[in-house]
Amino acid sequence: MKSEKLIDEKRNMMKKLLSVEASAGSGKTFRLANRYISLLNLDNPVNIVAITFTNKAANEMKERIVKFLFLLKKNDEELDEKERNEKNNIINMVCNELGINKKELLYKIDYLIKLFLTNDNNIQTIDSFINKILRKFSFYAGIRSNFDVGDINIDNVFNEFLKSLDTYEFNKLIEIAKKEEKFTSLLEFFENLYEKDKEIKKIMENVKWRIKNENNVMEEIEKIKNSFILATAECKQVNNFFKKNIYEMLKVKTIPSFLENGSLEKVRGFKKCYEPWMDREFEKLIEYIKIYFNFKEKIFFKNLFYFYEKYKNLKWKIKNEENIFSFKDIEHLVYYLLRENKIDKDFLYFRLDSKINHILMDEFQDTSITQWEIFEPLVDEIASGVGRSEERSFFYVGDVKQAIYRFRGGNKELFSEVANRYKPFGLEVEKLDTNFRSAKNIVNFVNEKFGLNEKAHSDKNGYVEVDEIEKENAFEKVYEKIEFLNKNGVKDKDIAVLVFTNDDILNLAEFLENKGKKVVTAKKAEVKTQPSAKAIISLMKYLHNKKLKIEKLNFLSLIGKKWNEEEFDIKIQRPVKMIKEIMDKNDLVDEASLKLLYYSSRYDTLEDFVNDIENFSEELPYKEFDGITIITIHKSKGLEFDNVIVLDRLTKEMSDRGNILFYYENARLKEIKLKIPNREIIDPEYRIIKQNEEKLVLEDKKNVEYVAFTRAKNSLIILKRNDKSIFLTDLEKIQIGEVIPSSGNKYNVILEKIKVKLRNYGKQEVKVDEEEYKPNDYEAIFLGNALHYSFECEDLEAVRNIYGDFCNIEEVKKLYKKSKNKLPNGKKEVPFIYNKKVGRIDLLVEEDDGFIIIDYKSTKPNDIRGYEKQVRHYIEVVENLTAKKAKGYLFYIDIQKKEKV
Numbered sequence: 001m002k003s004e005k006l007i008d009e010k011r012n013m014m015k016k017l018l019s020v021e022a023s024a025g026s027g028k029t030f031r032l033a034n035r036y037i038s039l040l041n042l043d044n045p046v047n048i049v050a051i052t053f054t055n056k057a058a059n060e061m062k063e064r065i066v067k068f069l070f071l072l073k074k075n076d077e078e079l080d081e082k083e084r085n086e087k088n089n090i091i092n093m094v095c096n097e098l099g100i101n102k103k104e105l106l107y108k109i110d111y112l113i114k115l116f117l118t119n120d121n122n123i124q125t126i127d128s129f130i131n132k133i134l135r136k137f138s139f140y141a142g143i144r145s146n147f148d149v150g151d152i153n154i155d156n157v158f159n160e161f162l163k164s165l166d167t168y169e170f171n172k173l174i175e176i177a178k179k180e181e182k183f184t185s186l187l188e189f190f191e192n193l194y195e196k197d198k199e200i201k202k203i204m205e206n207v208k209w210r211i212k213n214e215n216n217v218m219e220e221i222e223k224i225k226n227s228f229i230l231a232t233a234e235c236k237q238v239n240n241f242f243k244k245n246i247y248e249m250l251k252v253k254t255i256p257s258f259l260e261n262g263s264l265e266k267v268r269g270f271k272k273c274y275e276p277w278m279d280r281e282f283e284k285l286i287e288y289i290k291i292y293f294n295f296k297e298k299i300f301f302k303n304l305f306y307f308y309e310k311y312k313n314l315k316w317k318i319k320n321e322e323n324i325f326s327f328k329d330i331e332h333l334v335y336y337l338l339r340e341n342k343i344d345k346d347f348l349y350f351r352l353d354s355k356i357n358h359i360l361m362d363e364f365q366d367t368s369i370t371q372w373e374i375f376e377p378l379v380d381e382i383a384s385g386v387g388r389s390e391e392r393s394f395f396y397v398g399d400v401k402q403a404i405y406r407f408r409g410g411n412k413e414l415f416s417e418v419a420n421r422y423k424p425f426g427l428e429v430e431k432l433d434t435n436f437r438s439a440k441n442i443v444n445f446v447n448e449k450f451g452l453n454e455k456a457h458s459d460k461n462g463y464v465e466v467d468e469i470e471k472e473n474a475f476e477k478v479y480e481k482i483e484f485l486n487k488n489g490v491k492d493k494d495i496a497v498l499v500f501t502n503d504d505i506l507n508l509a510e511f512l513e514n515k516g517k518k519v520v521t522a523k524k525a526e527v528k529t530q531p532s533a534k535a536i537i538s539l540m541k542y543l544h545n546k547k548l549k550i551e552k553l554n555f556l557s558l559i560g561k562k563w564n565e566e567e568f569d570i571k572i573q574r575p576v577k578m579i580k581e582i583m584d585k586n587d588l589v590d591e592a593s594l595k596l597l598y599y600s601s602r603y604d605t606l607e608d609f610v611n612d613i614e615n616f617s618e619e620l621p622y623k624e625f626d627g628i629t630i631i632t633i634h635k636s637k638g639l640e641f642d643n644v645i646v647l648d649r650l651t652k653e654m655s656d657r658g659n660i661l662f663y664y665e666n667a668r669l670k671e672i673k674l675k676i677p678n679r680e681i682i683d684p685e686y687r688i689i690k691q692n693e694e695k696l697v698l699e700d701k702k703n704v705e706y707v708a709f710t711r712a713k714n715s716l717i718i719l720k721r722n723d724k725s726i727f728l729t730d731l732e733k734i735q736i737g738e739v740i741p742s743s744g745n746k747y748n749v750i751l752e753k754i755k756v757k758l759r760n761y762g763k764q765e766v767k768v769d770e771e772e773y774k775p776n777d778y779e780a781i782f783l784g785n786a787l788h789y790s791f792e793c794e795d796l797e798a799v800r801n802i803y804g805d806f807c808n809i810e811e812v813k814k815l816y817k818k819s820k821n822k823l824p825n826g827k828k829e830v831p832f833i834y835n836k837k838v839g840r841i842d843l844l845v846e847e848d849d850g851f852i853i854i855d856y857k858s859t860k861p862n863d864i865r866g867y868e869k870q871v872r873h874y875i876e877v878v879e880n881l882t883a884k885k886a887k888g889y890l891f892y893i894d895i896q897k898k899e900k901v
């Protein structure tokens, strides 16, 4: 598995421990992809673990790496200016890192492409990485390896839990639940604790549980209050104050005013009845209230943890019985496996079938402490260089200004904590200061609003607008802005509306659809939810477990057929083979089913496939749907769009229902405190913790805004509510610059569209006017795709790796070799957008007096009218877009014949 050593170790300048902290759009992910290419020069892809936050990001990372590799492979003449610029930047970064020159790098590029495409890679989400570890070591964690990933029904667990309590316990629980004003949901509370289970355990170990009798403290308080009531009979207002209960007392100014002045003499209402002894007694009273709250807190925690432990154990029991574990559970299990030395690290590598030589982590600011602690021993080992002689490295990138997942355990403090931890081992933090994403006006706007000083790389000015809306006309306004962009030459496909909640997505989507607009949302784009894929999954589930009649019905209703034993008699074998058969027999071939088919090839058994299918969250690229993207800001992190409309929050914000404050210091949980109204007035320690929490809540909100505003490349339009806006940024109405029209009408080679590996099956031979040309024999599609890909990458091993499972590669090889000599040199796979449709020309040759278009077809059918229509369409497109003459040909690969259209 070890790759050939390609780099002279003495010249290799690669920093073994490196982090990049930089603002949005400054090229962190770009840098990570470059670093990956540097590492490909040193190691096999299976030993390079690249961690992303979402599946979408993992897929994009793979695509980016492939895109970069092909950029390096292409001649400069084949690239436009932007691509040439990117190519040079990649070369510089990689060469600097490895201490090699451009020639040396480019000389190896075919090898690197092959290396990447012919080996499994470990580019994945943090959840799937951790899940993979648990699957291999489930025995050591005491669970079965075929566990499902998912959530069990929490309400049922809670009912079971309540049933398990005896009368005393039950009453105690009710008492606690009633006592706490904000204690709205025990269940929520337990779940919240579970997130931080092991950290809380540590804190609880240090709590001294001996609790004095709370009644004694209350008695002391009453005594002092009574002495004041007697002594202040003359001062009505003050006298009333001492008749209140302690919670009421804290609602008025008396205590704060005393604390500020140091004496009751200056406190309002005391003038007439003040006596010097009062100050000391009042101080005592405050101290007792504080002690009372502390008691209350301890009792609360003590009881609660008793119940929580009970709840947790019961939940684990049910989870084990049902064999279902959530990602959080998986994290906990892996944490204990790795941190409590239940498995040896060498054993870990052995079982994982790969050595983790290099770790790259994207969006590090959103990593949780548990997640980091799973990686920590691995990184420690890399840092200390113990145990292995090979080159090993750790690299992470992030931006603390974009930390928006605190509610899920994300801890931005980790960024600098980790940097500090490895500084003694030579870790360096690199900063980037140029924004490569956004047009100048957008960069300037963001700089001003967030106090930054980023440089804009773009030479375009772009457009920024802030407008005010009312909640009632919000959608109307969004529509108005879309029309405005349209009028300025922007296509719907190039517009994204960023919203705060999933409800806003649903409502806005419905509104725009009623206006006749097409929209793309996550739900719509998910492969799993496309009818073909949904039908196949249902049938697979049914075949796995024939008791699931509902799945059979789902399948039948989706394909609109009656049950026919023969058709559904699918032999249980490798999932990929089964799916192929289902597709075949039921005519279920489209982009979604092909992606599912490819995805299934990673599973050896039906059981594994069915158990894991919930994790298959791949989406069809939004770009492939014609319409306006509507996405939540949280989901838009890491993405970029040409034109962005940010819509203020329309649904009400959830009030903070948690009744515990968690206080972190240097990324470690230091304290937990029970929220009691106004406790901060008398308890300075509590005050610090509360203020800290408030500060973090504001920061979270500000970060969400920062993420939203920095997604835009060309235009940014912010719609702010004039009543209850959620924006903290100071936003006055403005309109700066000009809208940049969509670039679809330009003759433009978009390398981004190179589709390999995971995305390849989306590529139909024909995109334009799909209805007419769509082949429905997937073998032919794969053969066609494999041939296309052969021409594109000219690496038959890579083709075998990708298509080997799906079509006869020997046939592909033969045809490819025969055809290659008969075709002229030109630009391959040229995508274009014309009349709102995406198309792709197989081969485009530029000559002095015009263009030659060649479209390959695997075989020549009897009726070629459809093919001819397609080529004539290409001729029209090219002539219109370039204002030059074009000639079109069909090339039939099987008979090696080129025919003029």
Ligand SMILES: Nc1ncnc2c1ncn2[C@@H]1O[C@H](COP(=O)(O)OP(=O)(O)OP(=O)(O)O)[C@@H](O)[C@H]1O
Pocket: 022, 023, 024, 025, 026, 027, 028, 029, 030, 031, 085, 086, 089, 399, 402, 435, 436, 437, 637, 638, 639, 640, 710
């Ligand atoms: N050095 C570079 N040369 C050319 N283009 C670049 C360079 N760095 C970044 N880009 C381009 O700028 C855009 C933003 O880059 P990238 O997505 O890597 O930024 P980021 O820092 O990861 O952003 P975010 O924090 O928002 O995720 C991308 O389109 C990328 O291709």
